[in-house]
Amino acid sequence: MIDLILIxxxxxxxxxxxxxxxxxxSKSLTEYFLAGRSIKGWKSGxxxxxxxxxxxxxxxxxxxxxxxxxxxxxxxxIYGISFLFIxxxxxxxxxxxxxxxxAELVEVRYSGKMAIWLRGVKALFYGVIINSAVLxxxxxxxxxxxxxxxxxxxxxxPSFYNTLLQWxxxxxxxxxxxxxxxxxxxASTNNIISMVIIIAFVTLYSTTGGLRSVIQxxxxxxxxxxxxxxxxxxxMVREVGGFGNMLDQLVELYGQVRTDQFLSFMPTGGxxxxxxxxxxxxxxxxxxxxxxxxxxxxxxxATSSEHEARKAGLIFSILQILVRSLLWLPIIIGVLIIxxxxxxxxxxxxxxxxxEMTFVMAMKDILPEGVRGLMLxxxxxxxxxxxxxxxxxxxxxxxxxxxxxxxxxxWLKRDPKPSEQILVARASNFVVLIFALIIxxxxxxxQAAWYLTLLFGAGVGSVLILRWLWERINIYSxxxxxxxxxxxxxxxxxxxxxxxxxxxxxxASSTIVVVIVTFLTPATDQSVLANFYKRVAPSGYxxxxxxxxxxxxxxxxxxxxxxxxxxxxxxxxxxxxxxGISKLFFPQSDExxxxxxxxxxxxxxxxxxxxxxxx
Numbered sequence: 001m002i003d004l005i006l007i008x009x010x011x012x013x014x015x016x017x018x019x020x021x022x023x024x025x026s027k028s029l030t031e032y033f034l035a036g037r038s039i040k041g042w043k044s045g046x047x048x049x050x051x052x053x054x055x056x057x058x059x060x061x062x063x064x065x066x067x068x069x070x071x072x073x074x075x076x077x078i079y080g081i082s083f084l085f086i087x088x089x090x091x092x093x094x095x096x097x098x099x100x101x102x103a104e105l106v107e108v109r110y111s112g113k114m115a116i117w118l119r120g121v122k123a124l125f126y127g128v129i130i131n132s133a134v135l136x137x138x139x140x141x142x143x144x145x146x147x148x149x150x151x152x153x154x155x156x157x158p159s160f161y162n163t164l165l166q167w168x169x170x171x172x173x174x175x176x177x178x179x180x181x182x183x184x185x186x187a188s189t190n191n192i193i194s195m196v197i198i199i200a201f202v203t204l205y206s207t208t209g210g211l212r213s214v215i216q217x218x219x220x221x222x223x224x225x226x227x228x229x230x231x232x233x234x235x236m237v238r239e240v241g242g243f244g245n246m247l248d249q250l251v252e253l254y255g256q257v258r259t260d261q262f263l264s265f266m267p268t269g270g271x272x273x274x275x276x277x278x279x280x281x282x283x284x285x286x287x288x289x290x291x292x293x294x295x296x297x298x299x300x301x302a303t304s305s306e307h308e309a310r311k312a313g314l315i316f317s318i319l320q321i322l323v324r325s326l327l328w329l330p331i332i333i334g335v336l337i338i339x340x341x342x343x344x345x346x347x348x349x350x351x352x353x354x355x356e357m358t359f360v361m362a363m364k365d366i367l368p369e370g371v372r373g374l375m376l377x378x379x380x381x382x383x384x385x386x387x388x389x390x391x392x393x394x395x396x397x398x399x400x401x402x403x404x405x406x407x408x409x410x411w412l413k414r415d416p417k418p419s420e421q422i423l424v425a426r427a428s429n430f431v432v433l434i435f436a437l438i439i440x441x442x443x444x445x446x447q448a449a450w451y452l453t454l455l456f457g458a459g460v461g462s463v464l465i466l467r468w469l470w471e472r473i474n475i476y477s478x479x480x481x482x483x484x485x486x487x488x489x490x491x492x493x494x495x496x497x498x499x500x501x502x503x504x505x506x507x508a509s510s511t512i513v514v515v516i517v518t519f520l521t522p523a524t525d526q527s528v529l530a531n532f533y534k535r536v537a538p539s540g541y542x543x544x545x546x547x548x549x550x551x552x553x554x555x556x557x558x559x560x561x562x563x564x565x566x567x568x569x570x571x572x573x574x575x576x577x578x579x580g581i582s583k584l585f586f587p588q589s590d591e592x593x594x595x596x597x598x599x600x601x602x603x604x605x606x607x608x609x610x611x612x613x614x615x
Contacts, residue, residue: 045315087313288457459485
């Protein structure tokens, strides 16, 4: 009963926030998608962190640790460099751009008639393909959670439920994790009912109140998720008898060598070192959101000032990399003990999917009533936050870039009314959801789907960063990046097996293509570059443009390297604290206690050298 009351209270709050924000959201697209550019930095930062928490992420991390050990989480942690780079180098420019979507930046940054069409292509690429794929992963995680907790076959009337069950069985709609329950069709029916209710609930408040209601609920959702995760970690450690006993049980179950592999922050096999270095060197840069493209840029542009935008990026980075990870690690190590597996088992997609489910199973098995309800609410809140953000982000492309920019301003030569655009924004959510459900039907594990999105995103990462830092990048550079990603990625998928090699080939080949195309094609019109420079004040290499408008070209270069210094020092603080504190909890057999203490002290010592500049 306590669990149910908590969930109903959260639902009532979220819906009420949506309707309270409806009148402001309906005034214009800026109010609907950017909350009138009025959001405080701390709220925006928490909102991004709430979206990044996502219901699928703890399941993904659980699978990564089971298949490779803690060092595998560097594939997520390394994004911290990207987040800090966005905060200290690019947040100011995003805010000053005064655009509504990142796709719109194309027409501000480049010249020529092709700009509007590239804007449309990017809106479709991110708003439909990428958005639907990410949403599908989130919905897949939703089924992992709902399958354990939401047993509609026990709650609904038999006549009504059996009708739905027969329909699902006849249509062969398999949405089951195939790990729990007596029948996959019962599990699939339960999951479909759960998804319909969750989607209807999120769509109701997010499409009603726009970004303002999304951020308002995100803040509450994140607090709930963090408190619930902290309690989950405490109960997990208590369940296995404390941190010291946790290590002893790992050794007893898996042996000392495998335990050290689980707990190591570096690959233990020499043959894995080079692939590991390739991944952590490239993945933070070569990814589809390397410059914040997407909902991160949306949150930065929604803040009230460029100072608040920087603050949002920093708060998000700390919450995302340091706080969240320290809460997850005891839980993820604990499930290795509570649900042991054969170390010699084949680690295929089925194995990964089963291990991902252990996070949810532990919620059910070790948490008492009330705490279990709070954790379930935290997971549902994380799920709601991510879905609402993806819907808002995806709808912005349809309304601002496709409907307004291409259909009306380019084809029909008319200026659409704000009410029309908001109607399109609200209606487009259903299109994205349909695509997401179709993609979800073909997903095996969250990890496999995540790897796939990483590969396709790797081709566009470098050009997204370079367009802010280097004036020579032109519209053909971006077209080449998109084309190389779509052409080369399928070839790599077919011929290359190793994940690190896929990333290396994709990033290297796409960057080479981009650079060659850049120098073989005409530069962007100088007047367009001048207007862009005046508008966003980018840091980096803008020598010719700065001279053109009478500004010292050394200033932007100097600013870039000063900001990069802050990125480096803040990275040292966050990563050294993360590794040091984690190693105090989970020391390896051959490591001195002074090593993690030294890491923590170095992280703290770096703090004064960047904090004042950052804040």
